[in-house]
Amino acid sequence: MSTLVLAEHNGQQLHNEVRHAVSAAQHWGQPVHLLVVGYQSEQIAKQAATVDGVTEVLHANAPQFEHPLAEDVSKLIDTLVTDYEVVMAAHTSFSRNVLPRVAAVAGVAMISDVLAIHPDNRYVRAIYAGNVHTTVQSRDAKQILTVRGSKFTAAELNGQAEITAVSVPEPFTKTRWISESRIESDRPALNSAKVVVSGGRSLGSAEKFDALLNPLAEKLGAALGATRAAVDAGYAPNEIQVGQTGVTVAPELYFAVGVSGAVQHTAGMKDSRIVVAINQDPDAPIFQVADYGLVADLFDAVPSLTNALS
């Protein structure tokens, strides 16, 4: 038996998280196959073939996958699933949408956002906004899971897998794709950035959020993040919300600027190597998880920090 990993990409580039999922897939010690689903996606299949540890790339290329819908992708995987004991992916919004459907049709549990994989199909997951870690054991014959990329190393890119075309079932006609909007940015992607600067509600407006945090992020080569309160207030787009219900990040350096440190927020950033908090309230909960706390008014501290950076 082999392990099947669902690959995510944006039409141009294989998603970085795929490499982390592939290294997690090595746990079972079986050949790892990578499934690339797309349209005019030969380039992606070629990139996938270079991921170390992948023995075969299954390439499903069809017009219906120009904007891949969960309904179509899961139907495709349903046709492949009998050949695999393990089907997995990185815990991205794409695979979160797809793999539970596959699990339901296969009649097995879905184990989402796995932090560690242990022998005998035991998995560690975070529950209650990351306040508790639980170890569960699956009794199913088939394992279907998503893994948190930052908990597994990234596979190298010096492999040479074979690419095999797979046949694609009829399209699902009851869902119609209409449009997509993605924020374009030259900045590093939030979930793989080495430095993240996050702002909270205390920034006070979208203008001040941008005016204060952009220059700092620019100097640090950082991605911008935000709390839900900042997003809800319209200061920042929701794509950059960090936390239980947003993005999980684990950068080298995390700046929390005017962020109170609610558990729903810290759930998304407490795996950062170094956390710096700037908050005017010395009792703000964020200081309990920060390596360096600066008790200061952010409207003074952030500009002087930006200036002090070479």
Added chain:
Amino acid sequence: MKILVAIKRVVDYNIKVGIKGDGSNVDIDGVKMSANPFDENAIEQAIRLKEQGKADEVVAVSIGSSANQDVLRHALAMGVDRALLVEHETEVQSLEVAKLLQAVADKEQPDLILLGKQAVDDDAGQAGQMLAALLDYPQGTFASELDIENGEAIVTREIDGGTETVALQLPAVVTADLRLNDPRFVKLPNLMQARKKPIENLSASELVTDLTPRLSLINVAEPPQRKAGIKVDSVDALLQQLRTKEGIAL
């Protein structure tokens, strides 16, 4: 049009749960329970569709013990028309939740099924997708906008790095993100009235024969804790620490 809304009873999100001394499970005895926050968004959206004349009936369903009546009363007080309790004393896992909701959908024949995008207790985020697959329905997960037009659900979904809009032929399954709306506050008189409304009981084992959990819980533990570090008193001191102590080139 009929809407079915699923409601999970969970530990209130404001409460930090503890762990039992032997690490066998979380300790939720006597802890305040509430409707899952995302499910309140789902209820709110269903009621708004009814208020706009786009839906005729909203039915709430919860799976669990008789204690789940409180979240169903909450839904009734918010404005749903009817409430169903699928009674099951022990824990039900996502696939079983999906199978039970499928059985309820077979009975009720809703045009739209709304769930939360994830339950804040175990943060799984999968029951809706599983239900859609079992019913072979279109799905609109992580919805931040939902409207009904010409027999289709138009859903704007949160995806990594942006949003996506899809049209789903009804019947369909949609899971609610927090951004979908602001759930209304329940007024006391409404809550009093909701106390008097009947809640229909269904037996889980009559709806689905095999409800055996597939995952066994081995243990629960505190996650590795971050320790509070040091306070610095100026921007310069901060940079000094980051550069020299942490070796970061800034």
